[in-house]
Amino acid sequence: MNAKNAHSSSFRDPSGYVFIDNGDIKRTILPIYFKQYRALNDSGFYNTLFQNELLIPHKELSSSDEEIIIKAEKIPFITYPYEWSFNMYKEAALLTLKLQKFSLENGFSLKDASAFNITFYNGKAIFIDTLSFDFYKENTPWRAYKQFITHFFGPLVLAHYHGAQQLKLISNFIDGIPVKMISSMLPFKTKLSPTLYSNIHLLAKLEDKHNEDYEGESKEASLSKQGQLNIIKSLYDYIKKLDLKEQSEWGNYYNKTNYTDDAFIKKSDIINTWVNTIQPKSLIDVGGNDGTFVRKLNNQAKIALVCDIDNNAVDFNHKTMKLNKEQFMLPFVLDVLNPSAGIGLNNKERDSFLNRVKDFAPDVTFALAVIHHMSLSGNVPFSQSAKFFSSFSKYLIIEFPKRNDSWVQRLLNNKADFKSHFDFYSQMNFEVAYSKYFNIESKELIESSERVLYLLKAL
Amino acid sequence: MTFLYFDPGLGAMIIQTIIAAVAGIILFSKNLMHKIKVFFGMAKPIEDDVFDDIEIKDSDVENNNSSER
Numbered sequence: 001m002n003a004k005n006a007h008s009s010s011f012r013d014p015s016g017y018v019f020i021d022n023g024d025i026k027r028t029i030l031p032i033y034f035k036q037y038r039a040l041n042d043s044g045f046y047n048t049l050f051q052n053e054l055l056i057p058h059k060e061l062s063s064s065d066e067e068i069i070i071k072a073e074k075i076p077f078i079t080y081p082y083e084w085s086f087n088m089y090k091e092a093a094l095l096t097l098k099l100q101k102f103s104l105e106n107g108f109s110l111k112d113a114s115a116f117n118i119t120f121y122n123g124k125a126i127f128i129d130t131l132s133f134d135f136y137k138e139n140t141p142w143r144a145y146k147q148f149i150t151h152f153f154g155p156l157v158l159a160h161y162h163g164a165q166q167l168k169l170i171s172n173f174i175d176g177i178p179v180k181m182i183s184s185m186l187p188f189k190t191k192l193s194p195t196l197y198s199n200i201h202l203l204a205k206l207e208d209k210h211n212e213d214y215e216g217e218s219k220e221a222s223l224s225k226q227g228q229l230n231i232i233k234s235l236y237d238y239i240k241k242l243d244l245k246e247q248s249e250w251g252n253y254y255n256k257t258n259y260t261d262d263a264f265i266k267k268s269d270i271i272n273t274w275v276n277t278i279q280p281k282s283l284i285d286v287g288g289n290d291g292t293f294v295r296k297l298n299n300q301a302k303i304a305l306v307c308d309i310d311n312n313a314v315d316f317n318h319k320t321m322k323l324n325k326e327q328f329m330l331p332f333v334l335d336v337l338n339p340s341a342g343i344g345l346n347n348k349e350r351d352s353f354l355n356r357v358k359d360f361a362p363d364v365t366f367a368l369a370v371i372h373h374m375s376l377s378g379n380v381p382f383s384q385s386a387k388f389f390s391s392f393s394k395y396l397i398i399e400f401p402k403r404n405d406s407w408v409q410r411l412l413n414n415k416a417d418f419k420s421h422f423d424f425y426s427q428m429n430f431e432v433a434y435s436k437y438f439n440i441e442s443k444e445l446i447e448s449s450e451r452v453l454y455l456l457k458a459l
Numbered sequence: 460m461t462f463l464y465f466d467p468g469l470g471a472m473i474i475q476t477i478i479a480a481v482a483g484i485i486l487f488s489k490n491l492m493h494k495i496k497v498f499f500g501m502a503k504p505i506e507d508d509v510f511d512d513i514e515i516k517d518s519d520v521e522n523n524n525s526s527e528r
Contacts, residue, residue: 048515049515052515052516054515087509090510091509091510094510094511094513097513098511098513098514098515099515101513101515102515141471141472141473141475141476142475143468143472145468145471145472145475146468146471147468149471194481194484194485195481195482195485198474198477198478198481198482199478202474202477202478203470203471203474203478206470206471206473206474207468207470207471208470209470210469210470210473221469221472221473221475221476222476223475223476223479224479227475227476227479227480227483228475228479230479230482230483230486231475231478231479231482232513233482233486233513234481234482234485234486235482236513237486237489240510319509322509323509
C-alpha cells in the first residue's frame with residue numbers, strides 16, 4: 001500500500017501516510033478518507049484551523065481516483081511529548097480538547113488523541129495529523145476518549161502529584177500510560193475528587209472488567225453530543241487550573257550565580273560580537289536554562305532551540321515565550337547525558353534527538369556553563385563532549401569555567417576522596433581535546449570571573 | 460458470535476455516560492457558584508493567563524492572533 005517512501009512514523013492510520021519528497025513533507029490520502037477530506041475542505045473547517053494556527057497548513061498538489069496528495073508546511077524541529085515542560089504539555093492537552101469541541105460543533109470528531117499528533121511551532125502548540133478528523137455520528141461516545149486520558153490527562157495529573165519527571169513516562173509507553181497504572185500511582189485522596197474518580201479510577205475499573213469480556217456481549221454505548229461536550233469542557237477547566245507543586249532547582253538560577261552583574265554583561269557582549277559575525281539563522285542553546293541568554297542576542301536567529309535538563313527552567317522559558325508572543329523560541333527538556341533515543345517500531349517511529357538535531361544542523365551551538373557539569377558531575381571526558389558537540393553544528397560557543405571558579409570548586413569538593421581523579425579538568429587539557437574536532441577561532445576571558453569563552457569552528 | 464479481537468476501549472466507551480453526568484453536575488454547580496459569587500461581589504478577577512479559552516473563532520476579523528501578524 002505504501003507505494004512511496006512512507007515516513008517511519010506514518011503507518012498506523014489507513015487513511016493515508018506521510019512521505020518525504022526532496023525534503024518536502026507530503027501526505028498521500030487514500031480513497032477510504034476521500035469523503036472526510038472533501039467535507040473538511042469544502043466546509044472551511046481546515047481553513048478556520050489554519051487561520052487560528054491550530055493545524056499545520058497544507059496545500060493540495062494533485063488529486064486522482066487513487067490518491068490525493070497534499071504538501072504540508074515543514075516544521076524545522078519536531079519535539080516529542082517526553083521533551084515538553086509541564087505547561088507545554090498542558091498547552092498540547094488543551095489544544096486537543098479545543099479541537100475536539102470545535103470538531104463536534106461542526107459535525108466532526110477526532111478519531112485519535114495521541115500526544116504525538118502535536119508539536120510546537122512558531123511559539124505555539126500545533127496539531128500535525130491532518131487526517132485525524134472523522135465524521136461525528138450522532139449519540140456516539142468519543143472514540144479517542146481513553147487515549148486522551150492515557151496520553152494527556154493521566155500524565156498531567158501524575159505530574160501534579162509526583163513532579164514533572166512523570167511526563168517522561170510516555171517515552172516508555174508510547175501508546176499512553178496504562179489507566180490502571182495511573183490509578184494505582186495516584187494518592188487515595190484523588191478518589192474523593194469527582195473528576196479524578198470518574199475519569200481515572202472508575203475508568204481503570206471498567207476497563208479491567210471489560211477487558212475480560214471476550215464474548216463481546218456488552219451493548220454498544222451511546223452518549224449525547226451535549227454529554228460529550230460536558231466531558232470535554234470539564235476536562236478543559238480541570239487541566240487549565242492544574243499546576244506543578246515542586247520548586248525549581250534552577251528556576252532562579254540567575255539570582256544565585258557566581259557572576260557579578262558586570263561579568264554577566266561582558267559575557268553577553270562577547271557572545272553578541274561573535275554571533276554578529278556568524279549571522280546564524282538557527283541556533284541551539286544546550287543547557288540554555290530559561291532562555292535568558294538567547295533573548296540577549298541583538299541579532300536574533302529565525303529559530304532558536306533552547307533546551308535544559310530542568311523542566312521548571314523550560315517551563316519558565318515557555319511562559320516567557322507565551323507572554324512575549326515570541327515565534328523564534330523553541331524550548332524543550334533535554335538531558336545531554338541521556339538525550340531522547342529513537343523509539344517505537346524499528347526504533348524509528350520517534351526519532352532520536354541526535355538524528356533530529358543533525359537534520360536541523362543549527363548554524364551555531366551555545367554551551368554556556370555546561371562543560372563543568374558534563375565533565376565533573378557526569379564524568380564525561382573532554383574528548384567525548386567535544387565529539388558530541390562537533391556532531392551537529394559548525395560553530396560552537398562554549399564557556400569554560402576554570403578550576404578556581406567557585407562552581408567548579410564546589411563540584412570538585414563533592415568528589416571528596418576522588419578529587420584527584422579529576423585533575424584532568426584544566427584549560428589546557430580542554431583545548432587539546434577540543435582541538436581534535438574544532439579550530440579555536442577566538443577565546444576571551446570574561447572579566448571579573450574565572451571563566452573563558454571560546455568560539456570554535458568544526459574541522 | 461465470538462470476537463477474537465476486542466476493542467480495548469469498550470469500558471471507556473460505556474463509562475462516558477457516567478463521566479458526562481458527573482461533568483454536567485460539576486459544570487452546573489461551578490456556574491451556579493460563580494453566579495452567586497458575582498451576585499455578592501465575591502468573584503475573583505480574571506488571572507493573567509497564557510492559555511486561551513476553549514472557543515475557536517470562526518471569523519477572521521475576530522481573530523486577534525492572525526491580525527497581529
